[in-house]
Each structure stands twice: as structure tokens, then as C-alpha cells.
Amino acid sequence: MQKEEFSQICRELSSGSNHALSGAILPVVEEHLAFHNKKKLPVIWLETNDSGDNNIAFMNTTYPYLGRVFTEMIDLLYSNTFMAAQGRGALSILEQVSETYKGKFTLIVEGAIPKKDNGLYNAIARTETRFITALEAVTRLGEMAEYVVAIGTCASFGGPTAARPNLTGSAGVRDVLDREVINVSGCPVNPDWFVGTLAHLLMYGRPDLDKLGRPTLFYGFTVHRHCQRRSYFDNKDFAKKLGDIECMFSLGCMGPRTSADCPYRQWINHVSWPVKANTPCIGCTNEDFPDGSSPFFTPMPKKSTGKESGKNTSSQGGAKL
Amino acid sequence: MSKQRVMFSPVTRLSGLLSVDVMLENGRVTEANASGTMFRGYEWIMRDRHVTDAVYLTQRICGICSLSHGAVASYLLDELYDNELEDNAQYLRNIMFAADFLQNHIKHFYLFSLPDFIKMPERPPFHGQNPADTRLNPEDNQRLAGHYFEAVKAAQESHQILALFGGKAPHQHSFVHGGVTVAPTADKIEQALALIGNISEFVKSRMVPDTELITRVYSDYFRIGITPWQFLSFGLFRFGAKNEMFLWRSGVLADGQLYPPQLALISEDITSSWFDKTGAEEIKPDPFKPGAYTWVKSVRYAGRYFQVGPLARMIINGFYKGGTATMDRIYARTLETLLLTELVQEWLKDLKPSHPPVNQKSTPVKKEVTAVTDAMRGALLHTALIEDEKVVKYNIITPTVWNFSPKDGHGGRGPLENALVGTEIPGQDMLFTILGRTIRSFDPCISCATHLLDCKGSVKAKVVY
Numbered sequence: 001m002q003k004e005e006f007s008q009i010c011r012e013l014s015s016g017s018n019h020a021l022s023g024a025i026l027p028v029v030e031e032h033l034a035f036h037n038k039k040k041l042p043v044i045w046l047e048t049n050d051s052g053d054n055n056i057a058f059m060n061t062t063y064p065y066l067g068r069v070f071t072e073m074i075d076l077l078y079s080n081t082f083m084a085a086q087g088r089g090a091l092s093i094l095e096q097v098s099e100t101y102k103g104k105f106t107l108i109v110e111g112a113i114p115k116k117d118n119g120l121y122n123a124i125a126r127t128e129t130r131f132i133t134a135l136e137a138v139t140r141l142g143e144m145a146e147y148v149v150a151i152g153t154c155a156s157f158g159g160p161t162a163a164r165p166n167l168t169g170s171a172g173v174r175d176v177l178d179r180e181v182i183n184v185s186g187c188p189v190n191p192d193w194f195v196g197t198l199a200h201l202l203m204y205g206r207p208d209l210d211k212l213g214r215p216t217l218f219y220g221f222t223v224h225r226h227c228q229r230r231s232y233f234d235n236k237d238f239a240k241k242l243g244d245i246e247c248m249f250s251l252g253c254m255g256p257r258t259s260a261d262c263p264y265r266q267w268i269n270h271v272s273w274p275v276k277a278n279t280p281c282i283g284c285t286n287e288d289f290p291d292g293s294s295p296f297f298t299p300m301p302k303k304s305t306g307k308e309s310g311k312n313t314s315s316q317g318g319a320k321l
Numbered sequence: 322m323s324k325q326r327v328m329f330s331p332v333t334r335l336s337g338l339l340s341v342d343v344m345l346e347n348g349r350v351t352e353a354n355a356s357g358t359m360f361r362g363y364e365w366i367m368r369d370r371h372v373t374d375a376v377y378l379t380q381r382i383c384g385i386c387s388l389s390h391g392a393v394a395s396y397l398l399d400e401l402y403d404n405e406l407e408d409n410a411q412y413l414r415n416i417m418f419a420a421d422f423l424q425n426h427i428k429h430f431y432l433f434s435l436p437d438f439i440k441m442p443e444r445p446p447f448h449g450q451n452p453a454d455t456r457l458n459p460e461d462n463q464r465l466a467g468h469y470f471e472a473v474k475a476a477q478e479s480h481q482i483l484a485l486f487g488g489k490a491p492h493q494h495s496f497v498h499g500g501v502t503v504a505p506t507a508d509k510i511e512q513a514l515a516l517i518g519n520i521s522e523f524v525k526s527r528m529v530p531d532t533e534l535i536t537r538v539y540s541d542y543f544r545i546g547i548t549p550w551q552f553l554s555f556g557l558f559r560f561g562a563k564n565e566m567f568l569w570r571s572g573v574l575a576d577g578q579l580y581p582p583q584l585a586l587i588s589e590d591i592t593s594s595w596f597d598k599t600g601a602e603e604i605k606p607d608p609f610k611p612g613a614y615t616w617v618k619s620v621r622y623a624g625r626y627f628q629v630g631p632l633a634r635m636i637i638n639g640f641y642k643g644g645t646a647t648m649d650r651i652y653a654r655t656l657e658t659l660l661l662t663e664l665v666q667e668w669l670k671d672l673k674p675s676h677p678p679v680n681q682k683s684t685p686v687k688k689e690v691t692a693v694t695d696a697m698r699g700a701l702l703h704t705a706l707i708e709d710e711k712v713v714k715y716n717i718i719t720p721t722v723w724n725f726s727p728k729d730g731h732g733g734r735g736p737l738e739n740a741l742v743g744t745e746i747p748g749q750d751m752l753f754t755i756l757g758r759t760i761r762s763f764d765p766c767i768s769c770a771t772h773l774l775d776c777k778g779s780v781k782a783k784v785v786y
């Protein structure tokens with residue numbers, strides 16, 4: 001039931017002398033609840049070329065903890081990391097559920113997609129006769145999915161996997177699919193950004209995205225904008241060495257051109273983040289990470305141009321200062 | 322069953338992508354080819370970068386053991402720049418390192434290994450489980466299944482300790498060359514003590530008894546997946562101003578003798594790996610190479626293969642007196658987890674509230690350094706050759722390369738393949754169950770194993786004590 005419809009019923013029944021409101025509304029509310037309780041996102045999660053850090057980060061989710069994510073938010077139908085099935089059995093599940101939930105499942109891709117040599121640098125599985133490459137699997141499942149979510153910077157933009165010289169021709173998911181990809185970047189992703197995106201898909205559908213396909217909810221402002229050390233920056237009071245409490249710009253901080261809510265949200269039950277640990281932000285949510293951030297400890301104007309980057313970045317990420 | 326070839330793919334519940342090609346004859350495994358099916362080329366990525374980037378960038382090799390790469394890169398830079406470490410820096414480093422071990426081992430036992438032995442609830446992501454050999458009584462089974470999500474929380478709290486001092490996790494920020502950038506203050510120490518208290522409670526009241534129950538009910542696995550007595554460890558937890566002291570010793574255990582590792586005796590072989598050397602000056606990836614079956618290279622010490630990991634550490638340090646089978650590997654990992662919870666508590670109490678204990682020197686005194694440590698899964702080595710602080714060559718040998726070595730030029734198998742060959746398979750429905758248990762007892766991590774390149778000639782003659 002939509003909000004308007006609900007208000008309509010309320011209006012119609014509010015003037016009635018028979019006080020029928022609750023009688024009319026309750027079944028609808030119950031149906032609504034039952035529907036929502038039943039409604040979990042069917043999810044297929046493919047691991048491709050990355051370090052597995054994003055599913056490790058995902059396990060650190062708090063409120064909701066992982067157990068609740070599994071029981072109330074998603075049906076994780078295929079996952080190389082979590083599933084109890086294995087071998088041929090796991091592969092048949094993938095074939096089966098992708099057909100059963102065609103057009104309804106959310107495809108999560110963790111890792112970049114090697115494109116060189118027909119993608120032979122990553123096989124998500126093998127049969128006796130051939131390799132099922134990440135390129136093939138993501139292309140096929142990407143067409144069948146309702147939503148495609150890239151988790152982490154490798155899946156979003158190529159990330160460290162596609163760093164120069166990018167021997168494997170790796171690229172983000174958006175480069176192999178002709179459709180919208182929701183990029184939840186980060187190296188690794190903050191679990192809140194990812195679980196929050198799933199929650200948005202589940203409760204309200206597609207979230208608003210920035211021009212790099214990232215939910216503005218989490219990537220709408222730069223790190224610099226809300227950094228606790230912003231007053232030091234404004235006073236040109238810069239750190240001389242790692243461990244200092246002043247602004248980390250002098251030590252390579254990428255905060256001014258990195259979109260993420262790290263200063264507010266922080267990491268692992270919200271205990272800290274890189275600048276709070278007296279080190280620079282290295283811009284891990286960016287389209288050109290890591291090439292555009294390195295050398296990590298060199299101030300931004302003197303960093304490498306990213307020209308020798310393995311990937312072709314179309315634009316510089318993020319919102320304004 | 323007569324002769325048969327079976328492809329076990331994907332081997333789920335691990336880090337990275339693994340397939341195992343198995344040959345069976347009359348119900349026995351006669352050959353096994355373990356195939357890591359992802360390649361990223363990290364040593365190439367490291368080239369031409371400022372060498373201090375290594376601490377952050379090499380952590381991206383692996384998500385589950387990221388700090389171990391940051392740690393060994395920091396040791397390497399300490400030597401390269403001739404840094405002096407403060408005591409507090411070493412304590413903080415070891416606390417963070419151990420916290421990363423804890424989350425890894427807890428996740429490994431409960432999330433990856435336990436579903437091999439108990440019946441999980443029939444809902445995603447546990448649907449489609451093969452219950453062919455689940456032996457626990459219903460009450461025990463239900464209790465252990467209930468510990469699955471408690472384990473997730475304990476692992477999260479371990480990462481929380483790491484993030485408290487390290488900024489974030491995975492891929493922490495504060496454990497850098499010259500020390501640690503975060504001040505150990507009373508509030509942080511207290512917060513970490515509270516967290517390790519919870520974790521310790523979980524390990525004592527859940528993980529240890531759960532492991533013991535599994536070892537009792539599946540005691541036949543003390544006779545399955547046996548490997549020869551060839552163990553190697555580079556040692557773990559450094560102390561001293563120059564990282565010169567180890568808390569847990571290094572060693573090469575062979576023919577009943579324990580030797581200090583000599584790095585010059587380490588060699589690599591690409592016979593069965595998708596790398597090519599013909600004509601090229603250096604090794605190049607070649608996914609079309611005939612006869613090859615994996616992105617993992619073979620690594621040998623004095624021409625022989627060695628098993629690395631918690632069992633190797635526990636045996637070399639005299640903490641474990643059991644054997645070398647599948648269940649020994651599982652048991653040793655839990656034993657190590659218990660020891661680490663105690664160490665973290667001690668170290669936190671030894672920390673003195675202070676300024677951030679970091680002192681980085683800025684001019685390298687060497688051009689080439691090899692640094693080693695043990696990571697969760699075993700021995701880890703980084704070597705860097707630099708010119709003007711820029712990386713000319715960076716080489717990495719990870720634990721999974723030792724354990725998941727494919728056949729070398731002489732047809733010799735690595736530890737995992739050896740452990741699988743000879744395994745009896747009583748029935749077809751038991752095949753993946755039995756193989757899966759043994760494969761996972763090595764805690765495979767393929768993302769870390771399958772990125773490396775030429776290490777020839779760059780490991781110097783160096784002995785690790």
C-alpha cells in the first residue's frame with residue numbers, strides 16, 4: 001500500500017460514525033507487515049579479482065549485526081565466502097537461483113573484472129572442460145539482475161587490482177555491463193555504506209546516486225568538509241610528521257577530494273578512522289585509487305598525475321570542497 | 322568406483338577462488354591438482370612507487386590477513402631507514418597484529434570450517450548443504466550452530482581493537498615504519514581491555530570446548546590428511562629497538578631437527594603455474610601455458626616443500642605435541658587463538674600511556690632488504706630493491722604459496738596436494754565433504770597466493786633466528 005492510498009483510506013473513514021477505521025486499516029497494516037517480513041532481497045554475491053577485504057568488512061557490520069542481515073534483510077543465495085554448499089552443488093545453486101529469481105535478484109560483485117585474454121585471469125569456478133570466468137559470469141548475471149551493486153573500489157572502478165601497469169586489463173563492473181551499477185566504493189567498504197545501501201534497496205528502492213554511481217547518502221560530502229581537523233587546515237596549521245594532531249594535508253591527505261562520511265561515521269562500531277589515527281586519508285573511495293593517491297605521504301599537489309594509471313578514469317571523483 | 326576424475330569447484334568458504342582437480346581410483350585419491358584461479362600481479366603494481374607506500378598498498382593483497390602485509394612491509398622499511406623502535410610501539414604493533422590473528426582464526430573455525438562438521442539451518446546462505454556425515458547429536462549441533470553468529474561478534478570485536486589503535490580494519494593505518502602513530506591513552510587501553518575480555522570469554526567458553534567436541538566426534542580426522550614432518554615458521558611478534566627479538570621462534574623442522582631458516586635456500590618454480598619464462602628476461606603471466614593448472618607457484622626450501630601455519634608454529638615452539646593431520650591443523654589454530662587472547666591482555670597491561678610512539682627516519686641506509694614474519698596462515702616474506710626511495714623490484718612469498726604449491730619440476734607435490742593424495746573416499750556423496758575438511762584445515766587464502774612474480778636472485782643470504 002502506498003502512502004497516498006493509506007491517507008486516502010484514513011480520510012474516507014475518519015468521518016464515519018461507525019469508527020471503522022481500525023477495522024479497515026488493521027488487515028492492511030498486517031498484510032503490509034507480513035509482506036515486508038517476507039520480503040528480503042534475494043542476493044547473488046560474486047567474488048572476482050580483489051583481496052576479499054569487502055566481505056571481511058561486511059562481517060564487521062554492527063546494528064544490524066550479520067545475523068540480522070541474514071535473517072531479516074537478505075537471502076544470500078550464492079556466496080563463495082559464506083555458503084555451506086560446495087563444489088558442483090554450489091555451482092548448480094548459482095544456475096538455479098539465477099533463473100528462479102531472474103529480474104528480481106540483486107547481484108553483488110566484489111572485485112574488478114579482468115578483461116584481457118577473455119578474462120582468463122579470474123575464474124569464479126571450473127568444470128571438467130572449461131573455466132567460468134568472472135567476465136562471463138558478471139556479464140550474464142548482470143543482465144538478469146534487478147540491481148547490480150559493486151562493493152569496494154575494485155568492483156566500482158578497478159581499484160588496486162587495476163593499478164598500473166594493470167597486467168590483467170582489469171576494470172570496474174560498470175565497464176563490462178551496459179546498465180546502471182550502484183557503486184559502493186571503499187578499500188574496503190565501510191560495512192555501514194554497504195548494509196545501508198541494501199537497506200535502502202529493500203525499503204525504498206534505488207538510492208540517489210552521485211555522478212560516479214555512488215549513493216549520495218554516504219558519499220555526498222568530502223572527508224575534508226566534516227573533518228575534525230578542518231580548523232587546523234583553515235589556520236594553515238599542518239602536521240610535520242605522522243602522529244601529529246594537526247591537519248594531515250602536508251602528509252598526503254586526500255580528504256579534500258575524497259567523498260565519504262568517514263569523519264562522522266568512522267569504522268568498526270564507530271571507533272576511529274585514518275585521520276583520527278594521526279595518518280592521512282588515502283582517498284580509497286576514489287575512482288583513481290590508488291594511482292591518484294600515491295605516493296601516499298606526499299602532499300596532493302605533488303602526487304603522481306595518475307596519467308600512467310592502468311585504468312582510464314573519466315572524471316575526478318566526488319563533490320566539491 | 323574405478324578410475325575417475327572429479328573437479329571440485331568452487332571450493333567455497335575461504336578467501337579467494339580455488340578449484341581442486343581430483344583423480345580417484347577404487348575409492349582412493351591418487352592425484353590432486355589444486356588450482357588458484359585468480360591473478361592480480363601485485364609485484365608489478367608495487368614497481369616505481371615510493372617504497373613507503375608498501376605498508377598501505379601491500380595490505381590490499383589480502384583482506385583477511387591485511388595487517389600481516391603491513392607489518393612485514395614496516396619491518397622492511399625499519400631496516401631500510403634504520404629506524405629505532407620504542408617499546409610502546411612494539412607492544413602496540415603486537416596487540417594489533419594479534420587482534421588481526423584473532424578475527425581470522427575465529428572466522429576460520431566458525432564460518433569456514435564448522436559447516437563442514439555440523440548441520441546448519443536449511444536457509445540461505447546455508448542451503449544446499451550436504452549432510453552426509455554430520456555426527457553431532459541434535460542438542461550439541463544446535464548449540465554449536467548458535468555460536469556461529471556469536472563468533473561473528475567476537476571477530477568484529479577483534480577488529481574493533483585493531484581499529485581502535487589502527488584507524489580502521491581491514492587495511493589499518495597506524496602500524497607504519499618507525500612505530501605506531503596512535504597514542505596509547507588510558508581510555509583506549511581500557512576500551513581494548515574490555516574488548517579482549519569479551520573475546521577471551523568467547524574463546525574459553527565457546528571456541529575451545531567446541532573445537533574439543535569436534536576433535537572427539539571426528540577423531541578419525543587425526544588420521545586423515547596427514548603430511549610429513551616438514552614445518553617452517555619465520556617467527557612472530559617482534560620486540561627490541563631493531564625488531565631483533567621474536568617472542569615466538571622461527572625454525573625449519575625437517576628430519577627431526579630444528580634449524581634457523583636460511584633465506585638463501587628458498588627457491589621458486591613455475592613448472593605447473595600459468596607463468597612463462599622462455600625468452601623473457603623475467604617471468605610473465607601466461608594463462609594459456611599448456612600443462613599448467615594454477616596461478617600459485619611452487620616454493621621450496623632446500624629443494625623440499627614445507628608446511629606453514631598455526632600447526633607449524635605450535636610444533637616449532639613446543640606448544641603442541643600432536644600429529645600432522647587435518648584435525649591437528651584445526652586444533653592447533655584454536656590453541657593459538659587461546660594463547661593470543663592471553664598475550665593481548667598481558668601486552669595491554671604492559672603498555673604505558675604515552676605520545677604516539679613513532680620516529681621515522683627519512684634517508685634509506687640500504688638498497689635492498691628482505692623482511693619476514695609469520696602471518697595467520699604461516700611464513701610471509703617481502704623483499705624490496707629500491708633506487709632513490711622508489712621500488713625497482715618488490716617480491717612477496719605468501720603462506721598459501723607454501724601450502725598450496727603445485728607440482729614442481731620434479732613432479733613433487735606441495736603440502737595440500739600431499740595431504741589429499743591417499744585419502745580414502747567411502748562413497749561418492751562423501752567426496753567433497755572429506756576433501757573440503759582437509760583443504761580448509763589449511764585455511765586457504767587464494768587472493769594472497771596468486772599474485773606473485775619472480776623472486777629469483779633477490780632473496781639474500783640471511784638467517785632468521
Ligand code: SF4
Pocket residue numbers: 223224225227228229230231233246247248249253254255256275281
Ligand atoms: S586532515 Fe585531511 S581531511 Fe582533515 S582537514 Fe586536513 S586535509 Fe582536510
